[in-house]
Amino acid sequence: MQNYSGPPSNSPPPPPPPRVELSSNAFIALYALPEYDVVCIGLTGAGKTSLLSRLCSESTDGIVPTTGFSIKAVPFPNAILNVKELGGADNIKKYWSRYYQGSQGVVFVLDSASSDEDLEAARNELHSALQHPQLCTLPFLILANHQDKPAARTPNQIKKYFELEPLARGKRWILEGSTTDSMEAVKESFGQFISLLEDKDTEPARI
Ligand SMILES: Nc1nc2c(ncn2[C@@H]2O[C@H](COP(=O)(O)OP(=O)(O)OP(=O)(O)O)[C@@H](O)[C@H]2O)c(=O)[nH]1
Numbered sequence: 037m038q039n040y041s042g043p044p045s046n047s048p049p050p051p052p053p054p055r056v057e058l059s060s061n062a063f064i065a066l067y068a069l070p071e072y073d074v075v076c077i078g079l080t081g082a083g084k085t086s087l088l089s090r091l092c093s094e095s096t097d098g099i100v101p102t103t104g105f106s107i108k109a110v111p112f113p114n115a116i117l118n119v120k121e122l123g124g125a126d127n128i129k130k131y132w133s134r135y136y137q138g139s140q141g142v143v144f145v146l147d148s149a150s151s152d153e154d155l156e157a158a159r160n161e162l163h164s165a166l167q168h169p170q171l172c173t174l175p176f177l178i179l180a181n182h183q184d185k186p187a188a189r190t191p192n193q194i195k196k197y198f199e200l201e202p203l204a205r206g207k208r209w210i211l212e213g214s215t216t217d218s219m220e221a222v223k224e225s226f227g228q229f230i231s232l233l234e235d236k237d238t239e240p241a242r243i
């Protein structure tokens with residue numbers, strides 16, 4: 037009877053598995069993620085820097101209003117977003133359009149709990165952005181931020197108030213509620229946005 041329990045103890049060890057040598061370039065290519073250049077706009081205080089800092093696992097202590105612009109490479113599992121945040125103060129936002137060139141997508145952040153006056157100003161800015169020649173064909177991620185506040189309007193209320201359906205018909209956009217208290221949800225929203233950037237999802241509008 038044959039014994040299948042293993043090779044005889046005096047047999048030579050099995051040969052090692054063949055080694056696959058990768059050149060350093062091939063190694064980098066395997067792990068390189070696609071990168072997209074994205075512009076992030078919204079009125080001052082909307083929470084742009086706070087959200088982007090949290091996405092980069094940076095401290096949000098001592099965040100001050102952005103003067104001019106700031107750029108962050110924000111990592112996600114399947115892409116890196118090079119996000120250019122434009123400060124939202126009145127004396128800065130009049131120059132926003134100078135920084136739109138080269139953008140592949142737009143993140144618009146608004147404070148859902150702001151005064152009616154500020155909400156109307158945010159709506160006007162979003163409408164201008166959606167119609168701007170350099171942005172009008174790009175995917176938009178609209179974040180109705182500050183959802184943790186009792187006075188926050190829901191994403192549905194914002195959608196109606198902003199009259200997005202007629203204006204953004206045929207465009208690729210997503211409107212989601214957000215708060216810096218719940219970054220997992222924010223990451224999911226960015227995941228959907230990245231799908232739009234990859235052009236995987238061509239649904240015209242979703243909420
Ligand atoms: N409660 C609450 N506070 C928030 C939220 N997001 C941001 N904030 C606060 O809002 C304030 C302004 O946030 P920023 O991130 O500086 O806003 P910004 O949009 O970058 O403003 P500018 O750079 O001036 O355009 C900070 O005190 C944040 O802590 C949120 O979701 N909920």
Ligand SMILES: [Mg+2]
Nearest residue numbers: 084085101102
């Ligand atoms: Mg800022």
